[in-house]
Amino acid sequence: MAPRHHDAYAGTPLPKDPSFNEADVSDKPAFVRDRHRISLTTEANLTELYQQRLEALLALDEAVVQMIDALEAAGELENTIIVFTSDNGYMLGEHRIHAGKTVAYEPSARVPLIVAGPGFPPGVTRSQPVALIDLAPTFVEAARATAGLEIDGTSLRPIARKPAIGANRTLVIEAGPEEVDGPWLYRGIRTREYVYLEYEATGEVEYYDMVRDPYQLVNLAYQPDSRTQRKLDLLSARLDVMYDCAGAACRR
Numbered sequence: 096m097a098p099r100h101h102d103a104y105a106g107t108p109l110p111k112d113p114s115f116n117e118a119d120v121s122d123k124p125a126f127v128r129d130r131h132r133i134s135l136t137t138e139a140n141l142t143e144l145y146q147q148r149l150e151a152l153l154a155l156d157e158a159v160v161q162m163i164d165a166l167e168a169a170g171e172l173e174n175t176i177i178v179f180t181s182d183n184g185y186m187l188g189e190h191r192i193h194a195g196k197t198v199a200y201e202p203s204a205r206v207p208l209i210v211a212g213p214g215f216p217p218g219v220t221r222s223q224p225v226a227l228i229d230l231a232p233t234f235v236e237a238a239r240a241t242a243g244l245e246i247d248g249t250s251l252r253p254i255a256r257k258p259a260i261g262a263n264r265t266l267v268i269e270a271g272p273e274e275v276d277g278p279w280l281y282r283g284i285r286t287r288e289y290v291y292l293e294y295e296a297t298g299e300v301e302y303y304d305m306v307r308d309p310y311q312l313v314n315l316a317y318q319p320d321s322r323t324q325r326k327l328d329l330l331s332a333r334l335d336v337m338y339d340c341a342g343a344a345c346r347r
Contacts, residue, residue: 096151104149109142114189114200114310122317123190124299130191141187176212176237178230190311197270199281199292199301200311204268213237214252223254223261224287228345247345262287264346267337271295284334291330302327 116133117123133141159179166172183196184203196203208225211217214237228248235242236250254261264286271280283292283301290311292301302316302323315323337345 096147097154100150100153102150103153104146107146107149109138109145109187112189112310114312116188117190117312120191122314124294124301125297127190127192133188133191133193137193138188141193145187174213176210176215176234179207179209180227180230181206182227197280199268199270199283199290201309204285210251210255215255219255221255221258222287223258224264224266224285225251225254225261226266229254245342247341249346265333265337267334267340267345268292269338282334282338284330284337289330291327291334293331293334300327302330 116138118132120127120130163172163177166175184201184206186192186195186198186200186202189202190200192198192200198204210233226248228246229251230248232242232246232248233251235246236252249261266285267282268285268290269279269282272278273280278296280296281292281294283290285291288304288306290301290303290305294300300316301311301314302319303311303313304315305311316327319327
């Protein structure tokens with residue numbers, strides 16, 4: 096954080112969605128279930144951390160302005176694709192998790208993606224599932240180049256132009272292993288409608304309806320009825336197919 100931005104966000108409250116310091120985590124995996132509720136002291140520390148992160152971003156904002164000004168001065172702004180994204184988010188008390196960036200819950204797994212430039216209509220928001228694997232094919236297409244390796248992702252430009260393209264897409268999400276040749280923390284799949292996760296070391300499963308339960312409060316896999324069990328079986332089979340996919344098979 097630059098000294099000029101010190102305390103620029105002092106007093107800004109910590110955002111608290113319904114998953115913050117979740118009261119009932121009995122349906123969550125053991126690594127969440129074993130956590131104590133967040134204390135007032137920890138909440139105060141999280142608030143300070145959040146404010147400092149906002150202050151640190153002010154320097155990034157200034158750098159982006161300088162970059163755009165330089166592109167415009169060089170006459171290249173209209174011929175440049177600018178992408179703002181991240182490799183992960185951070186937990187700030189959601190589901191009692193006060194730190195971390197590798198869990199599959201939305202504050203960690205879902206990241207911002209803002210794109211501007213040729214082929215991207217201005218001022219629109221799209222809801223199709225996309226991932227960082229889509230950046231490489233986007234740049235290859237924009238440059239009118241040919242990829243030297245097989246690409247798993249898909250260009251973002253058609254998706255940006257037409258919201259129906261990729262609406263039913265399935266993405267693989269994963270984390271781990273924590274040691275060489277060890278079990279992966281989790282592997283799963285994500286669509287607009289659901290998140291399904293399998294924890295290799297423990298055999299635990301999570302399944303969330305992201306339309307009805309966007310904050311992932313109710314793990315439908317915890318005590319499934321027969322209809323949900325059939326859905327779980329289908330999702331598990333889908334994950335098995337997608338997990339080792341390559342090329343076009345990953346773009347379905």
